[in-house]
Amino acid sequence: MTRDDELRLLPVYRGEQIREAEAPLIEAGRGAELMRRAAYGLADCVAKILQRRGRVYGATVTAMVGSGNNGADALYALSFLRRRGAAVRAVLVRGCAHQASLAAFQRAGGRVVESVPEPTEVLIDAVVGTGFSGDYQRPQTPGLEAALSTATVVACDLPSGVDADTGQAGDGVISAEHTVTFGGIKQGLLAGAGSHLSGQLHTADIGLGPHLPKTLVRAVSPHPAADVASAGRGEPLRSPASTDHKYSRGTVGIHAGSDQFPGAAQLSVGAAVATGVGMVTLVAPETVRAHVVAAWPETLGVEPDQQGRQARTGATVLGPGLGNDPQRLNEAQAALEQCLDDGSPCVLDASGLQLIRHQLHQRGGLGHNVLITPHLGEARRIAGDLRDQVLGRMLATDGPKSDPVEAARRLSGSLDCFVLLKGATTVIAAPDAEVLLHRAQTHGRPGVPGLATAGTGDVLCGILGALAATQQGSWLDVAAHAVHRHTQAAAGLDPRAEASFGASALIRALSPSAVAP
Ligand SMILES: NC(=O)C1=CN([C@@H]2O[C@H](COP(=O)(O)OP(=O)(O)OC[C@H]3O[C@@H](n4cnc5c(N)ncnc54)[C@H](O)[C@@H]3O)[C@@H](O)[C@H]2O)[C@@H](O)CC1
Ligand SMILES: Nc1ncnc2c1ncn2[C@@H]1O[C@H](COP(=O)(O)OP(=O)(O)O)[C@@H](O)[C@H]1O
Structure with a gap:
């Protein structure tokens, strides 16, 4: 991925939207065809895994099969795999299964078993798919726990027990290494716990395309060969022109750092410099500026009480490491007022989020030039300021109403600004209800755990500021590029x-030529 590359944007659906798209086809008597295509996609993925592990012929594939269509998909997939020589077994978790698929499975030579055989090379989880509701209990099948430590787990459509919309999941859900999802990516595979449990995602095209609704939720994918025909392209990043000078290229002003947290300023400024921008101005007290300018001499330092006399910067970052010093917060408040008046892009992070309360009081909201970047804990505090208990419940990590996608959207609507809700999946929400989901992943697998360390949010702020200063697009595009670049830098540093x-190592990874402090 070069820095000029576009991001692929893949449509993401709620379970109900997929079901509604299926309905006319089922009514037209094409249900079996849908199921056959889904099963083929699942079998194809399993066969490729088996080939990587050794060979398909003679390998044992066992499916945990429920009583609905999800189980039926797996039984048909096993029938395909049987024809390629695999030994296929099915545990009927509910004691019964979709009749036609069970008959096909048995005709193909598959065996119904009471325990998971040893060895099982691939275990297919097909107990329940989009038809799941209520609580999920992991089947107590003999041999299952042993198989989980050796087999590759492939979820059919979604890991059983994951809510297709919110990604909520109980303790019993089996974590998959791969999920083959049918018709379109379900939101629950990228949100909440579902984002960790779904593993590598594969989409099987079952012919729903023309029937799928336009969706406001899309996933940011770095893969040019995204296996979804409906993948769209994000706005590409603009490179500086040969005619640019430092002001036309874009300038960013960063209000960061305090005696308590000088390092936050260093990280934000370093990240902005490494991302590439015409000029970075740091507004901070002398003690902070001295450290930062020593590390990043290209930075212009400005004393906070002189900020009004400086030329306005194109974009402004307010918050990293400001702490609770009332004077620093007042200075940031003045800078925010100016951004709200002139409409220039502004990022509010960390302590800067405390400024929201005042603006709510003054103006009833922020504005579409503002992006706020809370993590879950900060978002809960904002929900408290808004006295919005529904939002508070959506932001609970594992409560029954936990729903990060809707939470970001609701927050964006309430504050009338863009929201970037940080986490392993970052949710970027626009006031018009559009949402981009960015799941942090390494080689397609969920997880860039190295980002869970102090200061990575400050680095993200610097990237956001630099991109906002140099790019023309809406916050949705700019934020998606920034989050992606942040995660790519981390995944590159830490491929295992x-x-x-x-x-601070992230800054080096953002731009190999940047001299890190
Ligand atoms: N509708 C269609 O034509 C298609 C559906 N497809 C598959 O069908 C699935 C949806 O099928 P269904 O609507 O039959 O639903 P599922 O097969 O997902 O689930 C329904 C079954 O799960 C049980 N169940 C529900 N909640 C449960 C819980 N909390 N614990 C344990 N069991 C629970 C129900 O009793 C029912 O037997 C999709 O995920 C997908 O795999 C695909 O075959 C493509 C075509
Ligand atoms: N487990 C994780 N996987 C992927 N990304 C993560 C994970 N934990 C945190 N992050 C990312 O790291 C950054 C942390 O930001 P933040 O909590 O504001 O840190 P700080 O305030 O210490 O700089 C965010 O971009 C967040 O999305």
Whole structure:
């Protein structure tokens, strides 16, 4: 991925939207065809896994099969695999199964078993798909736990027990290494717990395309060969022109750092410099500026009480490491007022999020030039300021109403600004209800755990500021590029996901030529 590359945007659906798209086809008597295509997609993925592990012929594939269509998909998939020589077994978790698929499975030579055989090379989880409701209990099948430590787990449509919309999941859900999802990516595979449990995602085209609704939720994918025909392209990043000078290229002003947290300023400024921008101005007290300018001499330092006399910067970042010093917060408040008046892009992060309360009081909201970047804990505090208990419940990590996608959207609507809700999946929400989901992943697998370290949010702020200063697009595009670049830098530093780096190393990874402090 070069820095000029576009991001692929893949449509993401709620379970109900997929079901509604299927309905006319089922009514037209094409249900079996849908199921056959789904089963073929699942079998194809399993066969490729078996080939990587050794060979398909003679390998044992066992499916945990429920009583609905999800189980039926797996039984048909096993029938395909049987024809390629695999030994296929099915555990009927509910004691019964979709009749036609069970008959096909048995005709093909598959065996119904009471325990998971040893060895099972691939275990297919097909107990329940989009028809899931209520609580999920992991089947107590003999041999299952042993198989989980050796077999590759492939979820059929979605890991059984994951809510297709919110990604909520109970303790019993089996974590998949791969999920083959049918018709379109379900939101629950990228949100909440579902994002960790779904593993590598594969989409099987079952012919729903023309029937799928236009969706406001899309996933940011770095893969040019995204296996979804309906993948769209994000706005590409603009490279500087040969005629640009530092002001036309874009300038960013960063209000960051305090005696308590000088490092946050260093990280944000370093990240902006490494991302590439015409000029970075740091507004901070002398003690902070001295450290930062020593590390990044290209930075212009400005004393906070002189900020009004400086030329306005194109974009402004307010918050990293400001702490609770009332004077610093007042200075940031003045800078925010100016951005709200002139409409220039502004990022509110960390302590800067405390400024929201005042603006709500003054103006009833922020504005579409503002992006707020809370993590879950900060978002809960904002929900408290808004006295919005429904939002508070959506932001609970594992409560029954937990729903990060809707939460970001609701917050964006309430504050009338863009929201970037940070986490392993970052949710970027626009006031018009559009949402982009960015799941942090390494080689297609969920997880860039090294980002869970202090200061990585400050680095993200610097990237956001630099991109906002140099790019023309809406916050949705700019934020998606920034989050992607942040995650790519981390995944590149830590390809084995061992979480063995600190936030300042991310700056080096953003731009190999940047001289890190
Ligand atoms: N509708 C269609 O034509 C298609 C559906 N497809 C598959 O069908 C699935 C949906 O099928 P269904 O609507 O039959 O539903 P599922 O097969 O997902 O689930 C329904 C079954 O799960 C049980 N169940 C529900 N909640 C449960 C819980 N909490 N614990 C344990 N069991 C529970 C129900 O009793 C019912 O037997 C999709 O996920 C997909 O795999 C695909 O075959 C493509 C075509
Ligand atoms: N487990 C994780 N996997 C992927 N990304 C993560 C994970 N934990 C945190 N992050 C990312 O790291 C950054 C942390 O930001 P933040 O919590 O504001 O850190 P700080 O305030 O210490 O700089 C965010 O971009 C977030 O999305």
